[in-house]
Amino acid sequence: MTTTPPVHCKNLWKIFGARSAEALAAAQAGKVDKEEALKQFGCVIGVADASFTVNEGEVFCIMGLSGSGKSTVIRHVNRLIEPTAGQVHVEGRDVMALNATELRNVRARKIGMVFQHMALWPHKTIAENVAFGLEVQNSPRNKRRSAAEEALQKVGLGGWGERYPDQLSGGMQQRVGLARAMAADPDILLMDEPFSALDPLIRKDLQDEFLKLSREMKKTTLFITHDLDEAMRMGNRIAIMKDGRIVQTGTPESIVLRPETDYVARFVQSISTLKYISAAEIMTNKPVMPNAPVFGPSTPLPALLDAFKQGADHLAIKDGETVLGRIGQADVLATVQSDLARV
Known part of the structure; x- marks a missing residue:
C-alpha cells in the first residue's frame, strides 16, 4: 500500500520579471541559464525545474x-x-x-x-x-x-x-x-x-x-x-x-x-567522512579468526574504533551467520589518513 507524501513538488519553476513567460520557455528548452535569462529577458530565475x-x-x-x-x-x-x-x-x-x-x-x-x-x-x-x-x-x-x-x-x-x-x-x-x-x-x-x-x-x-x-x-x-x-x-x-x-x-x-x-x-570537502563510513565500505576478504569481535556491515566507523581501543586485533563483519569480511587496524588507519588528506 502506498501513502501520499505530505509534500511533493514536481518540475517547479519560479521566474521573476515582466517577461517571465518568455524566459521560462527559453530556460525549459535549455537555451538560457540564470545569467543569460537576466541578460536577454531582464528576468531572474529563482527556482529551476525543482522536484522533491x-x-x-x-x-x-x-x-x-x-x-x-x-x-x-x-x-x-x-x-x-x-x-x-x-x-x-x-x-x-x-x-x-x-x-x-x-x-x-x-x-x-x-x-x-x-x-x-x-x-x-x-x-x-x-x-x-x-x-x-x-x-x-x-x-x-x-x-x-x-x-x-x-x-x-x-x-x-x-x-x-x-x-x-x-x-x-x-x-x-x-x-x-x-x-x-x-x-x-x-x-x-x-x-x-x-x-x-x-x-x-x-x-x-x-x-x-x-x-x-x-x-x-x-x-x-x-x-x-x-x-x-x-x-x-x-x-x-x-x-x-x-x-x-x-x-x-x-x-x-x-x-x-x-x-x-x-x-x-x-x-562537502571540509566535512570529515569518518562518522559516515560504515564497516561494509572498508572491510576486506582476509581470513577471520574465530575469536574476533563481530559487527554488522552497517556499523559506523566510530564504533569500530572503540573495539580496537579495547584491544581487538581485527574485527569480523557478519550478516547474520554469514561472514562478509574483516577489518584490521591497518584498514582503519588507512581510512583515517585518507580523510585527513582529503580535508
Missing part, C-alpha cells in the same frame, strides 16, 4: 548559498509565492488549485512556519503570541491558553507566558516562534533558516531541542539552511541547490561520500 518529495515524519533539508533559491522553494509549499510553472501538492492536494478559504485553512491547520526573524507582537504576552494561530482559527480561549502553555513547556519556556517579547533574549524569542508554530499542532513544519541568527552554542541547543521534539511529535519538516554542518546534523535527507536548481538529493552519508558533481564535492 518530503516523506512523512522526516526532516528534509534544502541547503545552498545565498541566492540559490532555497527560501523561494519553501514559500511555494504554503503558496506565499505563486510558481511560474510546476506542481505543489500538500497531502495529495494541489495547492495551486485551492481557493482563498481553502488556502487559509491549510495554512492555519496543516502547516506551521518558523522564520529566521520571529516578528513577535510586542504588545502581546508570550502566551498570546504563541496562541495567535489558534486565535485566528477561532478556538475557545481556554483551549488557546492550554495549548500555548503546553507548547511553551515543550520548548523550555514554561512559566514565561506572561512576559513580553522585549524581556526575552534572541534565543528565547526563537523558542517562542517554534512554540507558536507547534501550538496549532500542524502536520507539516516549514522552517526557513530558523537558527541562523543565533550564537553557535544557542543554535546547537535549539537544534537539539528541535530534533528531540521532532522525534517525539513525529512532525514532517522542510528545513532551509545555508549551513552544511547544520544540514548534516538535522536532515534525514538533504537537497543541495545551486542557481535555482537541485543538484543532488540524498542522505547525509551519500552526499558526503558520493558527491555527484564538482560543486557538491567542493561543498
